[in-house]
Amino acid sequence: MAVTSIWKTLGIKKTSDRKDIRRAYAAKLKVTNPEDDAEGFKALREAYERALNYAERPVAAPALSQGKVYIVKASEVSAFIAGPELAEKIEAPAPVVFADPHADFYTARLRLEKILRATSAEPDMRIKALQTVLDSPSLEALDIRAETEIWMAQLLLKTSPYSDPLIDRIIKRFGWRLQSRGLKTAYLTRRILTRSDDLAYLERLKNPTSEHHDAYKVLNAPPKPPGLWRKLFGDSAGVRALLDHLNTRHDGLLKDMNADSLAHWEAYFEKPRLKSTARWALMLAPILLALEAVIYNAGPQWREVALLLLIPTALTLSTILHHFAVIMPRHSLKKSWRLQGNHLLQFGWGPAVLLLLLLAAVPASWPLIVIIGILATLIAIWVSITGVPDQRESSIPWQMRAFLSEGYLIAWWAVVAFTMPPLTAIQMSLAVIAVCFVSAFGKMALLPLWFRLSRAWRISALPAIGAFTVGAGALLWQARDLAILQPVAVSAITIVTLLQRTPALTLEGWSFRLRWITFMGMSFATLHGGIDYMFLFGGFALLIWTVVSLIELTINQFRSEA
Amino acid sequence: MIIGIDLGTTNSAVGVFRDSKAELIPNSLGHNLTPSAVGLDDNGDLLVGLPARERQSTHPKLTTSAFKRYMGSRRMTTLGRREFSPEELSALVLRSLKADAEAYLGEPVAEAVITVPAYFNDKQRKATRRAGELAGLKVERLLNEPTAAALAYGIHLLEDESQFLVFDLGGGTFDVSILEIFEGVIEVRASTGDARLGGEDFNDLLIRAMRNTFTDDWKLKLGEEDALHQLLRAAAEKARRELTSQPWAKMEIVWRGKAYEHAVSADDFDTLAAPLLERLREPVLRSLRDGEIRTDALNEIVLVGGATRMPVVRKAVTRMFGRFPSQTVHPDEAVAMGAAVQAGLKARDQALKEVAVTDVCPYSLGVGIAEHDHAGHLHHGIFSPIIERNVAVPASRMNTYNTLQDNQSVIEFEIYQGESRYVTDNISLGKISVPVPRRPAGEVTADCRFTYDINGLIEVDVHIPMTGEKHQLVIVDEDGPTGADLEKQRKALEALKAHPRDSDANRAALARASRCYENFLGDKREHVGGLMREFEGALASQDNRLIDKARGHLLSVLDSLEGETWL
Structure with a gap:
């Protein structure tokens, strides 16, 4: 208007x-x-x-009259309480005069204010003075009560922390609640309630059994230079978590912590640092790799032990990779490079990965391995900076998530690698690990592209992927006997997995379950039939899963259009 | 002719605006108030009003009252072999009021203004409107009770400029409204309340007190609970009324052939009632804050509702405002009078040409959202108000929301009513899901418009500017029947046989006598028994003069034995 x-x-x-x-x-x-x-x-x-x-706002309401004299006839009182008929029967004595019925109340209020401002007062005295105010019948008069609530809230804020022990009594007496939205005094009471909430959390922190108690002790004491052990293995994650929690939920409590300590830790967390897990992994990795090399070379009978040892080695290496290739570059680059938003940029790894997989299927040679290695590293760095990690199960630690969503590919690959000549195995592994990486950190970037496809494209893409999957299956069947076909089969299956990934992301729930079934099946196949069976089972399970997802997707696609 | 109906928790009343003034319509017993009680007699025929209330303690399985407290819920009440929903029971009361009005006015009545507590939510309002339709009344308007009381109070004060507060404590609900009159406009400035606080809660205090005294004597068997409760409730109600005029009262009941007695003093009652009085204080405080008004700027405090007769409540009000409240309106009848005035307004009565009334929406309405805090954490279940409370109605307001996740395909608007920042503490009224084109987070916006009409019913429109799609949600009660079902339900209710109006007085007297018979022991019981036989004999003679005489005698004896009947 x-x-x-x-x-x-x-x-x-x-x-x-x-x-x-x-x-x-x-x-x-x-x-x-x-x-x-x-x-x-x-x-x-x-x-x-x-x-x-x-128009002008109305003139402010007149100040509270504190010295009013009320004159009420007793007959009026009884008439009012008993109703007119009965009042006649009650004799009317002389008028009763009470001069300023609220004088005591205001005296008590002044006393409370004085005591709260005096830093030396006993806690008991404060509580007593408060109780006199809260118990006063004058608070039943609504004007006085409304004005006292504001006065009390302001007083509490001014005299914290001396008034902290009184907060809960006052909240209870006035019935302040966070829900009381839209009241004129809400901003004041909200601050008091937040303070009360903060104090309750502080009490919890002081309890030695509480989760963040150790971190609280660190933050509450003056900072001291770290010793050698703490430098190497000290875990600052607890302090970091507590600081984060305080900053987001209880920022009022920051002033109750040691100021020097806070400044020290905030400066400490400013710089990107290796987490303690990464430090441990860095120390373990050479030992594990050396052991792996020794056992692998000890003879063919030790191969199975080497295979088992491969799991911790792979985990350790992936931890290191995660820190150096994802966390560190993200931390240092992403602050200034705002690369999210452009989906095409995020999807840049797509063609590169396809090229990588095709190259990996070419007969192995050292120059090719170097080229593939460089390409894989570039892809990994690109994805870690621009990629959008899958946050859907963000309560699970990333290692677990990566294991659940990409572990089966690595596991299947590890088995296949043992059946190949060493050079081919190295070449293939570089490519497959890059795919897993892309899968873990870049797959969400594919979604927007998928949804930008028109309906017709989406529907025709699904059978195309399906046909490709069936082709890969046939190839896998042949590759069982022909070692030369194996890299091509591995490449095809990896491409299939990657291609159907995006449409499958629109399916919730299904995928995780199927992955577990695949993984369990692979373990049983190894136990009962040896590595060849596992190779077959793993490959086919992947393909069957892909086909099932595709069918379900196609149905969903049609249903949603209908 | 449009009638105005006050459909109360304990009592109901009906009024009409004619000859330039509002008047109340007496029922078949000549009373202005009809108890909101429904029952079946031993033949399965319908009883409404006083005859039903008198049978409440003697026939707890065949009688029910205070069903307004369950309006808008699915709670069913079994009477005899049939189950009744709260709105069906209300419809039976409305039907009886309608019959009274038709008999009084000598013409059929098809339209009504029905009052509801201001703090009734959308569901409860819809149920009330359905009750009207079930009774064969077109509900022209749902009027807030305090606004009705203010109309009754303010219609004579239109010349002045004044501000006043209506303190409406009924049998089951509590409303506070602050009003202003200027230039012939009666404007509600702020309205608030507690939909579950009323005289019945004060009764419960007394009931609990007496039960605590006799816990050991009253080891209840299964199925006895209701019978005992009804006896105690009648005793508590009586004692509470006695405490209005005397410093102490006795609660007396006869249970398993033994008399029990529990004395309450007014002071005891004051102590018991303290927590309820605290609950009265909070809405008053809130309405004063919302209306931006100090108590000394109020010209008058108007007490409405039967429960405001209690001295404890009056004393509390006096202390709250530092002065005595007004006694100019009749606490039980003001709401029905106001409803009658509103009916006159609705019918454009010439006498009301220079009057205009505006009301407000007493609670905030909005949707549940999720939002990021300053640290980037996502918080779900935050209440985002669209219509803030105390906005003049009818009103419509709009807010714009956007998607939160990439490729979000649906925005779900869940509609809430309440004042809490978190939706879990508010009342959910319904849900509307709107499909949106898949885009990155935040690119798609949706305009959500709430329309709150003059009857307090809500409509939600969602408009997606990107696609131009419009979606509408008229919040419908999933449980409530509509159209043909409603018609069928109406027919079923109509089939319930009611007695001819002129026999109501006899039934009420007989019901009262048999209640007294069960509540008395010894000589008194004998006496009542004799009188009942005499009256039944008179009834059998079918001689009207004889019947009237016997009934008069019976009632005067009962009055002397247990005090006059209250309404």
Whole structure:
């Protein structure tokens, strides 16, 4: 509504006289009745409210009269309480006069304020003084109570932390609640309630059994230079978690912590640092790799032990990879590079990965391995910076998530690698690990692209992927006997897994379950039939899973269109 | 002719605006108030009003009252072999009021203004409107009770400028409204309340007190609970009324042939009632804050509702405002009078041409959202109000929301009513799901418009500017029947046989006598038994003069034995 039309709607000239505005509104209201003309009334009401806003605000209410004298006739009292009929029967004595019934209350209030401001007062005295105020019958008068609530809230904020032990009593007496939205005093009471909440959390922190107690002790004491052990293995994660928690939930408590300590830790966390897990992994990795090399070379009978040892080695290496290739570059680059948002940029790894997999299937040679290695590293770095990790199960630690979503690919690959000549195995593994990486950190980037496809494209893409899957299956069957086909089969299956990934992401629940079944099946196949069976089972399970997802997707696609 | 109906928890009343003034319509017993009680007699025929209330303690399985407290819920009440929903029971009361009005006015009545507590939510309002339809009444308007009381109070004060507060404590609900009169406009400035606080809660205090005294004597068997409760409730109600005029009262009941007695003093009652009085204080405080008004700026405190007769409540009010409240309106009848005035307004009565009334929406309405805090954490279940409380109605307001996740395909608007920042503490009214095009987070916006009409019913429109799609949700009660079902239900209710109106007085007297018979022991019981036989004999003679005489005698003896009947 334009400013001029306000006055037109009201039918008067622009004025700041509230009386005129009200008179005009009243006159119009009798014509534009809310009963019969809802839209007309809404317009009139809006004009009226805006006109009143335009007009001066009313003069502030008169200050609270503190010395009022109430004169009430006793007969009036009884007449009022008993009803007129009965009042006649009660004899009317002389008028009762009470002078300023609230004088005691205001004295008590002054006393409380004095005691709270005196830093040396005993806690008991504070509580006593407070109780006198809270128990006063004067609080039953609504004006006094409303004014006292504001006064009390302001006093509490001014005299914290001395008044902290009193907060809960006051909240209970006045029935302050966080829900009381929209009250004029809500901002004050909310601060008090937040303080009370903070204090309760502080009490919990002081309890030695609480989760963050150790971190609290560190933050509450002056900072001290770290010793060698703490430098190497000290875990600052607890302190970091507590700081995060305080910053997001209880920022009022920061002032209750040691200021030097806070400054020290905040500066400490400013710089990107290796987590303690990464430090441990860095120390373990050479030992594990050396062991792996020794056992693998000890003879063919030790191969199975080497296979088992491969699992911790792979985990350790992936931890290191995660820190150096994901966390560190993200931390240092992402602050300035705002690369999210452009989906095409995020999807840049796509063609590169396909090229990588095709290259990996070419007969192995050292120059090719170097090229593939460089390409894989570039892809990994690209994805870690621009990629969008899957956050859907973000309560699970990333290692677990990566294991659940990509572990089966690595596991299947590890088995296949043992059946290949060493050079081919190295070449293939570089490519497959890059795919897992892309899968873990870049797959969400594919979603927007998928949804940008038109309906027809989406529907025709699904059978195309399906046909490719069946082809890969046939290839896998042949590759069982022909070692030369094996890299091609591995590449094909990896591409299939990658391709159907995006549409499968739109399916919730299904995928995790199927992955587990695949993984369990692979373990059983190894136990009962040896590595060849596992190779077959793993590959086919992947393919079957892909086909099932595709069928379900196609059905969903059609159903949603219908 | 439009009638105005006050459909109360304990009592109901009906009024009409004619000859330039509002008047109440007496029922078949000549009373202005009809107890909101429904029952079946031993033949399965319908009883409404006083005859039903008198049978409450003697026939707890065949009688029910205070069903307004369950309006809008699915709670069913079994009477005899049939189950009744709260709105069906209310419809039976409305039907009886309608019959009274038709007999009084000598013409059929098809339209009504029905009052509801201001703090009734959308569900409860819809149920009330359905009750009206079930009774064969077109509900022209649902009017807030405190606004009705204010109409009754303010209609004579239109010349003045004044501000006043209506303190409406009924049998089951509590409302506070602050009103202003200027230039012939009666404007509600702020309205708030507690939909579950009323005289019945004060009765419960007395009931609990007496039960605590006799816990050991009253080891209840299964199925006896209701019978005992009804006996105690009647005794508590009586004692509470006695405490209005005397410093102490006795609760007396006869249970398993033994008399029990529990004395309460007014002071005891004050102590018991303290927590309830604290609950009265909070809405008053809130309405004063919302209306931006100090108590000394109020010209008058208007007490409405039967429960405000209690001295404890009056004393509490006096202390709250530092002065005595007004006694100019009749606490039980003001709401029905106001409803009658509203009916006159609705019918555009000439006498009311220079009057306009505006009301407010007493609670905030909005949707549940999720939002990021300053640290980037996502918080779900935050209440985002669209219509803030105390906005003049009818009103419509709009807010714009956007998607939160990439490729979000649906925005779900869950509608809430309440004042809490968190939706879990508010009341959910319904849900509307709107499909949106899949885009990155935040790109898709949705305009959500709430419309609150003059009857307090809500409509939600969602508009997606990107696609131009519009979706509408008229919040419907999933449980409530509509259209043909409602018609069928109405027919079923109509089939319930009611007695001719002129026999109501006899039934009420007989019901009262048999209640007294069960509540008395010894000589008194013998006496009542004799009188009942005499009255039944008179009834059998079918001689109207004889019947009237016997009934008069019976009632005067009962009055002397247990005090006059209250309404």
